[in-house]
Amino acid sequence: MEILVITGTGTEVGKTIATAAVAATALAAGRSVAVLKPAQTGVRPDERGDADEVARLAGAVTTLELARYPEPLAPATAARRASLAPVRPQEVAEAAAKLATEHDVVLVEGAGGLLVRFDDEGGTLADAARLLNAPVLVVASAGLGTLNTTELTARELRARGLDFAGVVIGSWPNKPDLASRCNLADLPVVAGAPLLGSVPEGAGALEPADFRTGAPSWLAPRLGGSWDAATFNAGYAP
Template sequence: MTVVFVTGTGTEVGKTAVTAAVAALAAGTVAVLKPGQTGVAPGEPGDAAEVLRLAARPGHPVTVRELARYPEPLAPDTAARRSGLPPVRPEDVAEEVAALAAGHELVLVEGAGGLLVRYDEQGRTFADLALATAALVPGVEVLLVASAGLGTLNTTALTAEALRARGLPLRGVVVGSWPSGADLASCCNLADLPLVADAPLLGALPANATGEGGEPFRALAHAALSPELGGGWDPEAFTRAHAVPVPGTP
């Protein structure tokens, strides 16, 4: 049994797509938990439903759970206060993950925004959700989804530093949306991201990867994630293929 908390260097970096890709490649039973869904009205599909659409296929069911939902697209704590609804508390997340882990070989927990986004009035963050879970379930890890282009090295380094300070192990980094016709910064970042994170680069999901679910998405995920996450992607070969010559060198 493995528990992986999926966080990002910010919003709109591809966390849901990466969560779905990891779920699609899982060799055993898999569950996905979204502790706090924001910006979605009652009855509308949220991130958990999107993971289910992409990752589930015949013979590979995916269990999805959502603990709380708030209509405004804000940080979970702010959205909870403005809606008058109860906040997401770390102890509730830990208990839900422990229950899911009892019946699944992999549990993925997808955050909202980045690692230090607040979830309740006490200022507890996604990192605190992971820490509370680690107290109940052994082997909790964090997977970091990063953007590809300029600015990602700083946010990746800051997130990695915050994880180390809290004793939360960083399993690796995945580029959540690799652009076609990648620019200079994106290409250079392939070599620099694992350095600043002090963790391996485990994948690069192509932009617009979420068009079709089921078997086509599983094949896409296999080509975009490393063997450590169940795929066949080669980080060294991908980095070499996008290497940019340094001016003035032979």
């Protein structure tokens, strides 16, 4: 795993915290890590962005933003409204490839879902992943509605010939309801890809030292951790 593209099934699914967990796990294994955020929206120049949050939680990672737009909108829309240049998939691919020459692991964190537009020509994170020939990790929510959005994302990845690494649940509830517990078995079926981890609810509020200690236990060996889907699922069988 040199370059990993991380997308969500939508907004507010725990993508940034999951990215931090992947970064922390790689750092714990002695690997150097870079986090690329192609387009950060909804923050002022003096505010912390998603890449900064990953660094706060995970530790000594290199961070890079290609563009920052003040309004909390899709990158293409935010760029147009701010009269700023958009980010192009080719720029994302070039930046990630350069970081990969200097780091063991490069994590490219998208904005929202896979097909959120970077520019008015329809360029997306999926296009950047294709240019990089990089696997894509999908972060999904746990509860009702996640099966549909996960399957739609999986179908689009396959239609584009992209390498679908698997699914991580971005925020596993402290008290999971029936839908969440059933989704543990159903998510890999609708995705056609393995469940590769489950980040506990509230992980982003942990002290960084506690986050770094816990992160490897939230992710499967494919992502460098020790989390086992069968064991985890058995504890929540409906």
